[in-house]
Structures are given as C-alpha cells and as structure tokens.
Amino acid sequence: MTDHALGVHSETGKLRQVVVSPPGLAHRRLTPDNREELLFDDVFWVKQAIKDHAVFADIMRGEGVEVLDAMTLLAETLDIADGRAWVLDHRITRNDVGVGMRDDLRTWMEGLPGTELARYLVGGITVDDLPFTPSGMFGSYLGLHGFVLPPLPNFIFTRDNSAWVYGGVSLNPMHFAARRPETLLTAAIYRFHPKFSGKFDVIWGDPLTDHGLATAEGGDLMPVGDGLVLVGMGERTSPQGVGLLAEALFDKSIAKRVIACQLPRSRSAMHLDTVFTFCGG
Template identity: 30%
Template sequence: MKHPINVTSEIGTLKTVLLKRPGKEVENLTPEYLQRLLFDDIPYLPIIQREHDYFAETLKNRGTEVLYLEKLVAETLSDENIRKQFVDEMLAESQLTANGATAVLKEYLLSFPTQEMVDKIMGGVLKKEIDTKKKTHLYELMEDHYPFYLDPMPNLYFTRDPAASIGSGLSINKMREPARQRESLFMQYIIKYHPRFASHDVPVWLDRDYQFSIEGGDELVLNDEVVAIGVSARTSAKAIEQIAINLFKKQDSFKKVVAVEIPKCRAFMHLDTVFTMVDYDKFTIHPEIQDSNGQMNVYILEKGKEENTVSISHRNNLQEALKEVLGLSELVLIPCGGGDEIAASREQWNDGSNTLAIAPGVVVTYDRNYISNELLRQHGIEVIEVLSSELSRGRGGPRCMSMPIVRENLK
C-alpha cells in the first residue's frame, strides 16, 4: 500500500475520505444543554442519517472510498490492552462530566463489545444507565440535575475539525471548546494503532497536546506549496505560527502559510464557513469577512533565517494575496448568495460557502443554498447538491462533514 495520507490541494480528485454517520449522540441533545454542546437546534435522527447516507453515496458514486470514523476506531481497539488504555485516556479527559465515577464507568464501558463501546462513548453515558448497586460513593448516589456521566459528542459528524491532512501527514488538533476536545483522541489512536496507518510512520505536524487551539475547518491546502489557515474564534495565531515552523522544517514542499483573519463569531466559525476553493483560480467567499473597502488582514508566513522561526509579511487584500502566493494573474472570488444582503447572510448561515471540492471545478454543496449554487454554475463549476434540512442544523456543510485522507496530486 502507498502512503495512506496524501493531500496536496483542496481540489485534487478525492480518492479517500473520512466521515462519521450521525448516531445516538444527536438524540442525546436536549434544549437546556444545546449551548454546552455547541448546537443551535436538535436534528431528527432518522432524517439526518438518511441525508448523511445520501451524502456518502454521492461521494461513492464519484469513485471516492468512504471510511467511517466509528468503524476505524473499533478496528483500532481490537487489542484488549489498547482498548483499556483508550478507555482510561477518554475518561481522564472527561473528568468534568464523569463526576468522579471513573471506576464504575470504566467497568460499564468495557462490558460492551468493542463497536458498541465506541458507539456508547460517542453517544454519551446517562447516569440512569449505571446500576445503583454499583454506586458506592455519596457523590455517585446523589443524582444532580445533569443527566450525563459522560457527555455525548454530537459534533463528531464534522470530521474535518479534530484532525486535518496536510501533505503526507496531519495535524491532530487541540480543539478550542471543551465539548469537542475529546474528539481528536480518536484520530490519535487511529494513526498510532490502526493497521492502515500504524506501519507508515505518519508525520504529525502539530499534536493535540499543543497549548494553543487549532481546528481543521480553518486549514486549507491550496496547493503543494501553500497552506491557508484562518485566524478565527477556534484557531489561534500561535498555533498557526507553530504549525508553519513544523511544516517548513519537516515537509520541504511547503513554502508559505497564509494566515487569514476572520471575524470571531458563531456565524463565521472557521475559515471554510466563509471561504473555500472550488477550482484552480476560483473560490467562494462570504463578502462580510471583508470591510467596506474589500480589505482584511492577511499574513504570509515563510521560513525564517534562524532555525524554528518564520518571517511574516502583511497584506490587506485577500484576492491580491492569493494571486501572489498561487502565481495567478487572475482569480475569481464568487460571493455567497450573490452578495445580496439578505441572501448572502441566510445562505452563509446554512453553509453556502462551505463547499467540498471532489475534483477541479466539481463541488458538493447543500441543496438549500440555491442562489450560491446557481452562481457557481454560472462560473463553470459543476455543482452536486445533497439533502440538507437536518444536516444543516449542526452549522456545518459538506466540507465540515468530510476529512480528505487521499487526493490525487494536481498535474
């Protein structure tokens, strides 16, 4: 088998992708804990699963191999010692929600077959599931109002964020919000222990123990020399600088990291919610990330003269900065919702800019963003629409829901 990770662009033909089918974790959402778990609404599980299956089949029909996170994790934990180690680490990172009942929870989780155990960890453990006879401490017997020993992970179907493929390696991310921080542990185990990856010594450009946060929705591989990373509510400038240093040191092909500062708000969660690449010289953009003069802060990071340093230069025009780093004389920014004040805001909220390119000039989008989709078609882009009434409630689109593992290199 060739090296299991190869992503040198945003638009190279997508050969292998990692998805997570929504499961019990979505049904364990309740109105009073939506904010804690980073949701605005509660999707209807049978329909969100149907829509996700449609999305997966759309990719398969175009020749993409679809891997599922939940299955890879179960395969990773086939060894009993690794399984126990994983449960220990997962519970150690869940102390805020485990309420001190670690021993009881460990025994409960290990009582399941491996796939059921993984689904249970992802779906969450309710206090009422634990046999009262096994609760021997006062804090275990005193049931407070919070229903979970182990929080559900409803954001897992957004596989883009916990880890991101760059070149032949990946970042395994320190995630910003407590509700999501456990998610990257799954990928850490997969890369270290799953037979598909373990024998290949996959480089990790930045690991989940790094002090500052970074998330995959902010990481865009523009080509084999340039990576763009959003400075956002979820990704810190310090993490961007460190991953740039590591990339320049360990993967010679990368020459520039473009840090793009976007407004830090819920609607503009990651760079890919307001900006994605759809062809060699075409990008979607939400116009509101720029000021009234079309300007914004863009920083170009290159390898510094001293070891473990970068040189940084500032630009204030995204379009011109992209033309510069990509060596293009012309470049088109396609505005979400056609730039209309109402349509742009509405369609961006429903991920009109969050396209998944599966080949140059071919993208998967949500069907609900009909104005943005038509505009993409007018610019010569093939648009494949997928169902989205329930998937969109999580505030993430096709790019958010997919972690490319292998793309063909651009010619």
C-alpha cells in the same frame, strides 16, 4: 481500491478516500437545554439526517471514493487490546468521572464489545445506561438522568479534530472543551488501526498535552497546493496555534509558505471553510 499514500495535497483535487461520521446517539441526546453547550444551533430530525448522510456517502462511492466510517474505524480500534486500553486510560479518568465511580465505570466499559463502546464514547453515557449505581461525589451530583460522559455530536465534523496537510496530519487542540475528546478518539484510530498506524507523520498536536491558548481546528486549515497552506485565524484557531503549526510545517519540510487569514471572532465565520471554499484548480 489500490493503496496510495495518505495525505491531502489540494482543496480541489480528486478525492480518493474520505472519513465520515454518520449522525447517531449523540444527536438523539441533543435537547433544547443542552444544544448550546454542545455547540449546536438547534436540535434536528436525527432519523432523516441518518438517511441523508447515507445518500451522500453513496453518491461519493458512486464517484469512486472509498468512504470510511469513523464509528467503524473506532470500533475496530477498540477491538485491539492496546487501543482499548489507551483510550480508556485517557478518557475514563478521575478528573473526568470522579474518584468514586472511575473503577466501576472502567470495569464495565472494558467488557463492552467494540461497537457498543464506540457508540458510548461518542454518544455519551447517562446514569440510565449504567448497570450499576454510580457512587462518589460526582455520582451523587448526577441525579437520575445526568451525563457520566457528555455526548460528542460534533464528531460528525471529521475535518476539524484532525487535519491532513500534504503528507502529514495535525491532531488539533480544539477551542471548546465540548470538542476536545474528539481528538483523543481520532488519535487512537491513527495510532492503532492497521489502516493508518505507522503510515504518516504527526505534524503537530497531542491530545494528551495541555496546549494552553494554542488552539487549531481543521476547518481553518487549507493545503492549497505547491507547498502553500492557508490558515484561518479567528474564533477557533488562535494566533498561538497558527504560529506553532507553521513552525512544525516548516521544520518537517511539509509546507513552503503559510498565510494566516484573520477572521472575525463570530460564529458566522467560525472557520475559514465557512467563509469560502475553493471550487476548481
């Protein structure tokens, strides 16, 4: 495919390149007990979902779209020494995995192939996966089958943790804690993978920063065209997030106008793209 500038300039323009994330280990680890905490309405048939996703990706390829697999991009990023170190530095912390287990877990993960490491970072790590006996307070608390790292089943929704708005991208501070690690993994891809590194501006957001009440998710961000951006403001994207994002868009001359659309704070209207979708220009 011919190289072209990265960006999304319309909700209905020709799609040339897209990042998708297929179902996998994270979804096999959804259960009736944990699905609500992980923001899923129900468990689903993962084997069939994988087949359906592959069909969907093939349909897009048939229309001339370059389909990039987020798991492959992440694995390739983790095969870059600096990329691997950056992810592990910020994902395998004492705050996340406790004092007693951090060093053993880090050593084990440093030795994994990129593909396997990506699978665990998204799919989660259970005590059963570990080649060592977990130690420390957290390790003792987990029992025989607990999650050392919880799975990220919502990583399949690639539009949410980052959002391309015209020629730049936001790295979104997400509303629910269950989704925030997704942004770190996507930021690593953008920062270290040669397909993205140095080829665009980050408009707003940093997964290493505590954004407080300022949250945003990509399903609420719609670059309509001609410098106009619609932003849903409801359950997932806060007024504080809208204000800071709009300020950044104006400061970087990326947008001319931002319209905030107030949404009900309900799951049925969790994102602006849940409420409506543009069908033509």
